Amino acid sequence: MLKEYNTIREIVGPLMLVEGVDGVKYNELVEIRQQNGEVRSGKVLEVNRDKALVQLFEPSQGIKMATAKARFLGHGIELGVSEDMLGRVFDGMGRPRDGGSPIIPDMKLDINGQPINPVARDYPNEFIQTGISAIDGLNTLVRGQKLPVFSMSGMPHAELAAQIARQAKVLGTDEKFAVVFAAMGITFEEADFFISDFRKTGAIERAVMFINLANDPAVERISTPRMALTAAEYLAFEKDMHVLVIMTDITNYAEALREVSAARKEVPGRRGYPGYMYTDLASMYERAGRIVGKKGSITQIPILTMPEDDKTHPIPDLTGYITEGQIIISRELYKKGIVPPIDVLPSLSRLKDKGIGKGKTREDHADTMNQLFSAYAQGKEAKELSSILGDAALTETDKQFAKFAEEFEKRYISQGFGTDRSVIETLDLGWELLRLLPKSELKRIRDEYIDKYLDKKN
Numbered sequence: 389m390l391k392e393y394n395t396i397r398e399i400v401g402p403l404m405l406v407e408g409v410d411g412v413k414y415n416e417l418v419e420i421r422q423q424n425g426e427v428r429s430g431k432v433l434e435v436n437r438d439k440a441l442v443q444l445f446e447p448s449q450g451i452k453m454a455t456a457k458a459r460f461l462g463h464g465i466e467l468g469v470s471e472d473m474l475g476r477v478f479d480g481m482g483r484p485r486d487g488g489s490p491i492i493p494d495m496k497l498d499i500n501g502q503p504i505n506p507v508a509r510d511y512p513n514e515f516i517q518t519g520i521s522a523i524d525g526l527n528t529l530v531r532g533q534k535l536p537v538f539s540m541s542g543m544p545h546a547e548l549a550a551q552i553a554r555q556a557k558v559l560g561t562d563e564k565f566a567v568v569f570a571a572m573g574i575t576f577e578e579a580d581f582f583i584s585d586f587r588k589t590g591a592i593e594r595a596v597m598f599i600n601l602a603n604d605p606a607v608e609r610i611s612t613p614r615m616a617l618t619a620a621e622y623l624a625f626e627k628d629m630h631v632l633v634i635m636t637d638i639t640n641y642a643e644a645l646r647e648v649s650a651a652r653k654e655v656p657g658r659r660g661y662p663g664y665m666y667t668d669l670a671s672m673y674e675r676a677g678r679i680v681g682k683k684g685s686i687t688q689i690p691i692l693t694m695p696e697d698d699k700t701h702p703i704p705d706l707t708g709y710i711t712e713g714q715i716i717i718s719r720e721l722y723k724k725g726i727v728p729p730i731d732v733l734p735s736l737s738r739l740k741d742k743g744i745g746k747g748k749t750r751e752d753h754a755d756t757m758n759q760l761f762s763a764y765a766q767g768k769e770a771k772e773l774s775s776i777l778g779d780a781a782l783t784e785t786d787k788q789f790a791k792f793a794e795e796f797e798k799r800y801i802s803q804g805f806g807t808d809r810s811v812i813e814t815l816d817l818g819w820e821l822l823r824l825l826p827k828s829e830l831k832r833i834r835d836e837y838i839d840k841y842l843d844k845k846n
Contacts, residue, residue: 390459390460390461390462391409391410391459391460392421392457392458392459393406393407393408393409393457393458393459393460394455394456394457394458395407395408395409395458396420396451396453396456396458397453398453399448399451399453400651401448401651402443402444402447402448402605402606402607402648402651403433403441403442403443403444403651403652404420404430404441404442404443404444404448404451404458405439405440405441405442406418406439406440406442406458407438407439408438409435409438409439409440409460410438412432412435412440412460413432413435413462414432414433414434414435415431415432415464415465415500416431416432416460416461416462416463416464417429417430417431417460417461417463417464417465418430418431418432418440418442418458418459418460418461419458419459419461420442420444420451420456420457420458420459421456421457421459422450422451422452422455422456423452423455423456428444428445428446428451429444429445429446430442430443430444430445430607431443431445431464431465431607432460433648433652434652440460441652442458443607443648443651444605444607445481445605445607445608446605447605463498464498464499464500465481465498465499465500465611465614466496466497466498466499467482467496467497467499467615467618467619468482468490468491468492468493468495468496469491469493469494469495469496469497469618469619469622469626470491470492470493470494471494471623471627472491472492473491473596473619473623474566474593474594474595474596474623475592475593475594475595475596476488476491476596476597477583477597477599478596478597478598478599478615479598479599479600479604479608480572480598480599480600480604480608480609480611480612480615481608481611481615482598482615485599486583494622494626495622495626497618497621497622498618499611499614499615499617499618500614500671501614501617501618501621501675503674504674504675504677504679508679508680508681509677509678509679509680510532510677510678510679510680511532511678511742512530512531512532512533512677512678512685512687512739512742512743513530513531513739513742513743514530514531514532514558514685514743514748515528515529515530515531515558515559515743515744515748515749515811516529516530516531516556516557516558516630516632516687516743517555517556517557517558517559517810517811518551518552518555518556519551519555519556519807519808519809519810520548520551520552520555520728520730520803520809521800521801521803521809521814521817522715522728522730522732522735522800522801523552523715523730523737524749524809524811524814525753525756525757525760525800525811525814525815525817525818526732526735526740526757526760526761527713527715527732527735527736527737527740528737528739528740528743528744528749529687529689529737529743530687530739530740530742530743531558531630531678531685531687531743532676532677532678532685532686532687533676533687533688533712533713533737533739534673534676534687534688534689534690534710534711534712535687535688535689535711535712535713535714535715535737536638536688536689536690536691536692536704536707536708536711536713536714536715537549537689537690537691537692537714537715537716537717538692538694538699538704538707538714538715538716538717539691539692539693539694539717540693540694540697540717540719541693541697542719543693543717543719543722543729544717544722544727544728544729544805545636545637545691545693545717546578546581546582546636547727547728547805548691548717548728548805549569549582549634549636549689549691550581550582550585550586550805551728551805551806552632552634552689553567553569553586553591553595553632553634554585554586554589554591554808555808556632558630559749559811563628563629563630563683564594564627564628564629564630565594565629565630565631565632566594566595566596566620566623566629566630566631566632567591567594567595567596567631567632567633567634568595568596568597568598568616568617568619568620568623568631568632568633568634569582569586569595569596569597569598569616569633569634570597570598570600570612570613570615570616570617570633570634570635570636571597571598571599571600571612571635571636571637572600572609572612572613572635572636572637572638572640572641572644573600573601573602573604573609573637573640573641573643573644574599574600574601574602574636574637574640575601575602576601579599579601582597582599583597583599596616596619596623598612598615598616598619600612602640606643606644606647606648607644607648609640609641609644610641610644610645610648612641613635613641613672614672616633616635617633617672617675617686620633620675620686621675621686623684624682624684624685624686625679625682625684627684628682628683628684629684630684630685630687631684631685631686631687632687632688632689633676633686633687633688633689634688634689634690634691635672635688635689635690635691636690636691636692637691637692637693638669638690638691638692638703638707639692639693639694639695639703642661642665642669642692642702642703645661645662645665645668646660646661646662649661649662657702658702659701659702661702661703665702665706666706666709666710669706669707669710670710672690673688673690673707673710673711674710675688676688688711690707690711692704692707697719699716712737712738712739713735713736713737713738713739713740714735714736715730715735715737716730716731716734716735717729717730717731718730718731721797721801724797725802726797726798726801726802727802727803727804727805728801728802728803728805729801730801732761732764732801733761733764733765733768740757741754744757749811749815750811750812750815751837752815752819752833752837752840752841753811753815755832755833755834755837756815756818756819756822756833756837757818758832758833759822759830759831759832759833760796760800760818760821760822762832763789763792763793763796763822763825763829764792764793764796766789766793767789767790767791767792767793767794767796768793769789770782770786770787770789770790770793771790771793771794773786774786774790785826785829788824788825788826788829789825789829791824792821792824792825795821795824796821799817799821800814800817800818800821819841819842822842823842827842830842
């Protein structure tokens with residue numbers, strides 16, 4: 389029998405103190421029932437002897453402490469999961485947001501998940517095609533990887549997220565592929581953009597969406613990505629699907645974490661964020677991966693906007709430590725009209741060499757990737773030199789590299805948000821651009837590949 393307590397002693401903002409409790413656990417769900425029958429919910433943030441600190445999911449206005457009763461439910465936040473979730477839109481607490489009927493669950497899972505035993509983890513090494521050349525060709529994504537996108541305010545990361553969700557696929561298999569999309573603290577317009585884009589392109593059929601709006605409670609924002617990851621774990625490890633989890637915007641999530649931490653009067657860490665933010669982010673990011681003996685996998689693309697475009701800000705800084713690389717969006721490229729404006733030089737996928745090569749993409753992938761990186765870096769240097777000293781200071785080869793850098797940005801990186809390129813098209817385009825350079829400058833590619841691909845006309 390669940391106990392009810394009418395010993396609510398204090399309410400400050402979203403926090404409530406209940407005294408005289410017994411057997412209450414951290415993260416346990418709480419129902420607050422008022423005399424008029426209204427019910428609000430919350431979860432236990434802290435237990436100290438017989439006192440429980442409860443965080444409310446709804447505003448605390450109108451709660452009468454004298455007559456309200458707190459009822460502890462004996463379990464944490466759970467999500468009812470089923471394959472029927474595909475094609476549906478939910479709010480940050482897992483309630484239907486699309487006007488459809490509630491899901492009849494196959495099972496109920498704790499949203500905090502179960503940590504994957506490191507020994508049971510399988511190494512990520514299978515290529516995922518996103519249809520975006522700057523990622524597929526140069527910063528390859530593999531199944532089970534966590535590859536964040538570092539964006540800036542005002543940049544089109546929403547369009548990039550929608551494009552990846554629409555186009556991503558595992559090549560060479562007929563295995564089931566699903567997208568779980570979590571949006572935290574976004575505006576109504578952004579939510580409408582994502583939902584209508586997914587519906588219009590048919591991507592909604594294989595997607596599960598969790599949408600938390602900017603005016604929803606901060607504590608709901610903290611549960612949104614965990615709801616999404618719980619749905620992903622069910623689809624991947626119970627239903628053998630390859631699941632891509634896209635989470636936007638991690639910065640809004642971290643702000644909600646800071647808000648809750650400040651309400652609890654915790655000692656702040658860097659920039660006012662709680663000292664446990666690294667652990668908290670890791671508890672989400674580390675839910676990506678593959679498990680030995682299971683067919684399914686979870687691949688994560690968290691998207692965050694860097695406050696003040698600062699890569700050393702705690703949110704991108706800690707994210708970079710936990711994840712396997714980063715895709716960086718550039719304001720400079722966006723101003724030039726290049727979309728998606730991915731800056732390939734500082735971007736990095738630490739597992740890119742694991743998902744490419746013969747039998748995965750194509751034998752020449754690694755060599756052309758290294759050559760394109762090198763040539764683009766040289767071309768950018770040549771262009772900078774020319775802007776300082778003028779064209780006369782450049783050698784003939786420098787001019788060719790500068791021309792290559794321009795064409796590379798225009799044709800390879802800039803493909804628009806509606807173009808879906810296969811990895812073979814991306815590799816062939818790379819060779820087409822390398823023909824702009826003298827053959828003697830292609831020092832990073834084996835002669836056999838130069839003979840086989842360089843003179844091959846498309």
